[in-house]
Amino acid sequence: MMGWLKIVGMGPGDETLVTPQVQDALAKASDVIGYFPYVERVSERPGLRLHGSDNRFELDRAKHALQLALEGNKVIVVSSGDPGVFAMAAAVFEAVEVGPETWRTIEIDVLPGITAMLAAAARVGAPLGHDFCTINLSDNLKPWKIIEQRLRLAVEADFAMAFYNPRSKSRPQSFDKALRILNSICKDTRPVIFARAVSSPQETISIVPLTEATPHMADMRTMVIVGSSQTRIIHRPEKSAIVYTPRSLAP
Numbered sequence: 141m142m143g144w145l146k147i148v149g150m151g152p153g154d155e156t157l158v159t160p161q162v163q164d165a166l167a168k169a170s171d172v173i174g175y176f177p178y179v180e181r182v183s184e185r186p187g188l189r190l191h192g193s194d195n196r197f198e199l200d201r202a203k204h205a206l207q208l209a210l211e212g213n214k215v216i217v218v219s220s221g222d223p224g225v226f227a228m229a230a231a232v233f234e235a236v237e238v239g240p241e242t243w244r245t246i247e248i249d250v251l252p253g254i255t256a257m258l259a260a261a262a263r264v265g266a267p268l269g270h271d272f273c274t275i276n277l278s279d280n281l282k283p284w285k286i287i288e289q290r291l292r293l294a295v296e297a298d299f300a301m302a303f304y305n306p307r308s309k310s311r312p313q314s315f316d317k318a319l320r321i322l323n324s325i326c327k328d329t330r331p332v333i334f335a336r337a338v339s340s341p342q343e344t345i346s347i348v349p350l351t352e353a354t355p356h357m358a359d360m361r362t363m364v365i366v367g368s369s370q371t372r373i374i375h376r377p378e379k380s381a382i383v384y385t386p387r388s389l390a391p
């Protein structure tokens with residue numbers, strides 16, 4: 141019997157943000173593979189094997205999933221958020237590209253999820269309401285000079301920016317460097333949103349002017365959104381402030 145492989149997004153944390161399509165796939169799976177904390181979000185049931193692994197073994201995990209699917213299993217690879225955003229979908233396709241010809245015969249689907257950037261933006265209003273870009277601030281898989289170049293060009297193009305992986309214990313300096321670059325070229329007090337553990341019980345959201353943003357405001361569970369020069373704040377009595385970027389630009 142032919143197996144299949146579905147690479148699915150579990151959303152940012154809250155179970156109501158897992159799409160029905162993903163829930164349906166999980167109900168039919170025989171094997172779930174992924175980083176431990178994401179696999180832990182899948183309910184155990186008879187006939188379902190859970191394979192949690194450490195974060196650093198993405199390519200091994202992808203190969204394992206492909207091999208299990210080839211052997212006739214119904215395999216799900218889980219990512220948080222969306223599987224195509226700095227996550228497992230690209231890792232699986234990297235493995236397919238260099239792997240044995242038989243892996244190209246496997247039925248593979250990518251099922252989207254709500255990515256952290258969109259969940260974070262929704263909590264404060266519409267900071268990504270006009271053109272924006274996304275940058276992964278981790279230099280694990282690319283040199284820092286590329287990150288710096290992209291940051292500078294994104295500011296020059298006046299994009300709002302959403303930063304994934306802003307800071308980790310092994311890279312305590314990266315977000316500090318990014319903030320220095322932003323402050324040296326932006327010369328304004330555009331809002332910066334720190335959205336931590338969005339949609340989980342640990343969620344915290346803070347909005348500060350760029351000049352007051354400090355490196356320790358971010359960690360590995362934080363999504364950082366930096367406004368464009370057009371991004372505005374609406375203050376409201378006894379309600380949280382709204383951050384939005386207007387859809388149009390004055391000519």
Ligand code: SAH
Nearest residue numbers: 152221222227255256305337338360362363
């Ligand atoms: N595929 C994921 C992103 C993986 S990269 C997605 O689409 O969301 C991991 C980074 O995503 C974290 O360092 C953090 O910046 C961000 N992130 C993931 N879940 C988050 C959440 N619930 N709240 C805030 N940021 C989150």
